[in-house]
Amino acid sequence: MTETLTIARVGGQGDGIAETPAGPVFAPLTLPGETVRAVVRDGRAEAVEIVVASPERVVPVSPHYGDCGGCSLQHWAAGPYLEWKREQVRLALARERIEAEVEPTVAVPPGTRRRLALHARRGEDGRVLLGFKARKSWRLVEVRVCPVADPRLVAALPALSRVAEAFLEHPKSAPTLHVTWTLTGLDVDVTGVERRSGGLSRDAQMRAIEAATAADLARLSLAGETLVMSRQPVVTFGAATVPLPPGGFLQAVPEAEAAMVSRTVGAVRGARKIADLFCGAGTFTFPLATLAPVLAADASAAGIAALRAGMGTAKGLKPITAEARDLFRRPLAPYDLRGCDAIVLDPPRAGAMEQTLQVAQTRAGTVVYVSCNPVTFARDARGLIDAGFRLERVTPVDQFLWSAHVELVGVFRR
Incomplete structure (x- = not known):
């Protein structure tokens, strides 16, 4: 049955929400104050x-x-959209009874995203389709333009479709091309290839390598294993040039990364020793090492190896000690962090509860927590506050433009 709804607000996943006698109704692609007509089923318009x-x-x-x-x-519109992201951070903090200054959301321009996850499928006409999943569906939407992506990624879409074809060898394969623009060209890591029947055949591998060569990819890898590399993909973190591991993590937008790094470095200025936990390949490590010696740790051995390789490319840095360590299973204890008067954390979406509890027991006076999930950030912030820290300020960062995703930098002082 068709109903008329008034949208009251936009929820945390980006859908408009109408309050009705039967409960909230979620209406995609709507805005507060709008009147809409829709078919309502199970609370969805x-x-x-x-x-x-x-x-x-x-x-x-x-x-x-x-x-x-x-x-x-x-x-x-940009203004209310960015303010909504700021409000999502406030709401997450309020659920944990935390009050703090939430700064205006840092905006990023269109056409700046250097990483894309492109799904590949074969269409009914036999063509290889490359694109993103449709809303609330497994259906693939073929993409020919993308206003959020770096134009160099968009220009490469036809060549990437030819690369993807080799990975559709098995009917059960659902390959995803994780494409990254680096200083030496495109780095592509492919996941989702069916393995139970033996994985990609030698013939298919050769076709993939030929297509990668024709597309002038810097590197093509399959689930982290290099198939062909014509040039080492590299990125810069501060003054260091770092070889990116196959499938390695990299912040999606350079402008967002710069905003997070500048706020992190500014917050720990004056520290005598800094710990950089969940450091990856050194996004924050190298800028921090311009200030003080850094203890860096991350579960990715490949990321730590890349960080170490980058250490010899920059001059004037303070000493860096890098360790591959699972900080979920084996968080660094106060003894391991002795002497660190500033600690930086940049965990994945799940947060870092166990490591945060250990940080709370140290003598560090400053903690900077970089998060891609306001909910787990607020949970972990509660632990730091209960241990005597004050959340000085939070800066939301709109790294993933026009999505409901919010990133942030939180600064704590003891």
Whole structure:
């Protein structure tokens, strides 16, 4: 049955929410204050028709908007959109009874994302389709343009489709191309290839290598194992040039990375020794080492190896000690962190509860927590606050433009 709904707010996943006698109804691609007509099933609005549009609604810039699942908030004007992201951080903190200054959201421009995860499927006509999943669906939306992506990634889409074809050898394969623009060209790591029947055949590997060579990829790898490398993919962290491991983690947008690094470095200035936990290949390590000696730790042995390789490329840095260690199973204890008067954490979405509890017992006066999940950040912040820290300020960062995803930098002082 078709119902008329008034959208009250936008929820944490980016859908508009209408309050009804039967409970909340989630309406995708709507804005606060809008009146819409929709078919409501199980608390979700389908076939949504905008009756009265919000003055904050703008014309989406992507031809794939509404079908592609990647940009659920592209129809929202920049000001209220960025303020909504700020509010998501405030709400996460409030659930843990935390009050702190939440700064305005740091915006990033379109056309700057250097990492994409592109799904490959074979269409009904036999063509290789490359793109993103549709909203709330496994269906693939073929993408020919992408306003959030670096134009060099968009220009490579036809060549990447030819590379993907070799990985569709088995009917059960659902390959994803993790594409990264580096200083030496495109780095592509492919996952999702069916392995139970023996994995990619030698013939398919050769076809993939030939396509990668024709596309002038810097490197092509399969689930972290290099198939062909014409040039070592490298990135810069501070003054260091670092070889990126196959499938290695890298912040998606250089401008967002720069904003997070500058705030982190500014917060620990004056420290005598700094710990950089969940350090990856050194995103924060090298800028921090311009200030003081750094103890760096991460579970990725490949990331630590890359960090060590980068240590010889920069001059004027303070000593860096790097250790491969699973900080979830074996968090660094106060004894391991002795002498560190500033500690930086940049964990994955699950947060770092066990490591945070150990940090709380140290004598460090400053903790900087970089997070890609306000909910787990707030949970871990509660532990630090209970141990005597004060959350001085939080800066949201809009790394993933027009999505519901929020990143942040939180600064704690004892």
